[in-house]
Amino acid sequence: MAQVEILESPASSPPQAHGGERKWTDYFTFSTDHKVIGIQYMVTGFIFYLIGGVLATMIRTELATPQPDFVTPEAYNGIMTLHGTVMLFLWIVPVGAGLANYLIPLMIGARDMAFPRLNAIAFWMIPPSGILLVSSYFFEAPSAGWTSYPPLSVNTGLVGQGIWILAILVGGTSSILGGLNFAVTMLKMRVPGMTLFKMPLFCWSMLATSMLILIGTPVLAGALILLAFDLFAGTSFFNPAGGGNPVLFQHLFWFYSHPAVYIFVLPLFGAISDVIPVHARKPIFGYQAIAFSSFAISFLGLIVWAHHMFTSGTPPWLRMFFMITTMIIAVPTGIKIFGWLATLWRGKIAYTSAMLFSMGFIATFTIGGVTGVMLAAVPFDIHVHDTYFVVAHFHYILFGGAVFGVYMSVYHWFPKMTGHMMNEFWGRVHFVLTFIGMNLTFMPMHELGLMGMNRRVALYDPQFTDLNVMATIGAYIMAVSTIPFIINAVWSWRYGPKAPANPWRALTLEWQTTSPPAIENFDELPVLKTGPYDYGLGYIPEIDPPELYGKQVSEPTAS
Amino acid sequence: MQGSISDTAESTLNIAQETGAVDHHADHPDHRMFGVAVFLGAETMIFLGLFSAFLTYRLMAPVWPPEGTPGGLELLLPGINTLILISSSFVIHQADTAIKKNDVGGLQKWFAITAAMGAIFLAGQLYEYSHLEFGLTTNVFASSFYALTGFHGLHVFVGLLLMLAVLWRSRKPGHYSNESHFGVEAVELYWHFVDVVWIVLFFLLYIL
Known part of the structure; x- marks a missing residue:
């Protein structure tokens, strides 16, 4: 016992003892430690991101020329379906859950999640779900896109589509269990003195996300179960020949899948609200407005789904309703963007990799938001429906918003998670390559869509060639951009300079413990001394001398 | 070394x-009971999704059940089944009252009765299935009837398994007491949920 105490007590001066450093083998076990589970989620998600990225590169290679010369059109449909499904269900959802798992208990001063075992079960559903999904390609590849609309989905690839449905059901269950855990943890396990309005904004956004997961995902499960009946039992829920209704599937599907867009991006909205104040040394602008806007987005997100279906024969009054709600959702989103910009305004901005990615996030996400409002307008949407304009729009949201947000979070919380600093120089190289590649890939797609190029087709009219070549070059740059990141992350995890407890001099609770945190996060429960964003109000965290922060920023390549 | x-x-x-x-x-x-309640909230959403699908079929069809549906639905047997399931909610509450008085014997008795009532409900359901003239794929009315009642039946079946698990665990003295009886409360709440879903289902399928 004495030995344990010696090992656990942190040294008084930074860098501190690595109380919670784990053996690499721990990450392959059924651990109930939320920090292990968080990293498991994020690394697993990243592996699937690479798989999805390879698929995306194949898509772009195929589309470099108008003819289908790289893969057959049938293979293209399968690759396109797998790319979409992997990226959404196995990359963005798990990586958001990973961040939430790692950060929520630390941010609210809890020792673990409310249900640690359930948490581990939820994570261990992801690898089987992913293996199923990827394997579905090899059994009559599902090729109806990630939306899997019937009748297309019940007429192509029976076995593959069945595996696809099973994979999504497993992944969805995992997501529901995760959301349940997040919600209960945040509502019930905050450290004494932390009211809801003293929570970091990441927690607010995760509360809103959990609500969406719990309300939306079960409905998708119901729809997919009915689809499986149509597929295997010969029922006709979605088959007009037997009295069914294919549009009903679209309603049920989008009832989940539109809120899902916010499930993908809200966690990163929260993360950026926590990163910007730290690196700009200013209190967040409009804490309550940002917190409430997360809930406004959640609520409105539940009543906009039919804007995906303006060309599915929806009656005019329904179109009108969904057009208006969709446009209104830009208001809470805009509130957030203005809140972040106002936080940056006249801040002491440190151009760290995390800050660069958060700026990239705001810039590209705003473009995606603007095209979102354009697409909300029924006449315009009917004009560009199922063209590359839509592809451009949601990649600006999902890549420009969510993926930039994930990179930002990794650069910001990597020292806390691993106990090592990442290399700032290569972080900037990563940012520049990603930013250029991303815009070069997806910007031309707006124009292609307006010119009428259809999405989800392996071949196109030769007049679209130039812009497609440009997008393909951008995709290759994006593919290359992950290399510095992977090397930086792997190398830094092992050899990076030891991180102090609080390298960014942040005020939220996760930084008030060792890096990485001890097994149960806090030796004794932390006491709130300030609000989460009280920068520049006279309080300086005692643990680290200020020059440490300056050094990290001014000498990025020092090791 | x-x-x-x-x-x-x-x-x-x-x-x-x-x-x-x-x-x-x-x-x-x-926080486990709170967790169970949140989970049941998510479960409610699956059922609401299926209910709204059913209502869509129902409202879009000119005649319901659609013309050419062989036979129809009897009301007597499902009515009795409904009464049994609703009563079982009151029975399972007796178990909760018993364990709060530290009466493990009472808990076992009332849980066994509830489980038996659930089993009778399932048996009645299967009897009804075997005597219906339409099959799963007859038309969208038949499909949604079997999907909804089947999905609910699955929940009843899971409830039975949960009750048997509690009964099994209760053999160990002191496993459940007036201080610690999460398992009992969770199963009770779940059972009430299954019950309420059935009431809505009964109304949608047989009355409406």
């Missing part, structure tokens, strides 16, 4: 910390 010593130290450390984890679990109040 060095390695083995540090390994031992490390494993001692791990054991100490893991046990610590168990100890700390008592630090915070029990």
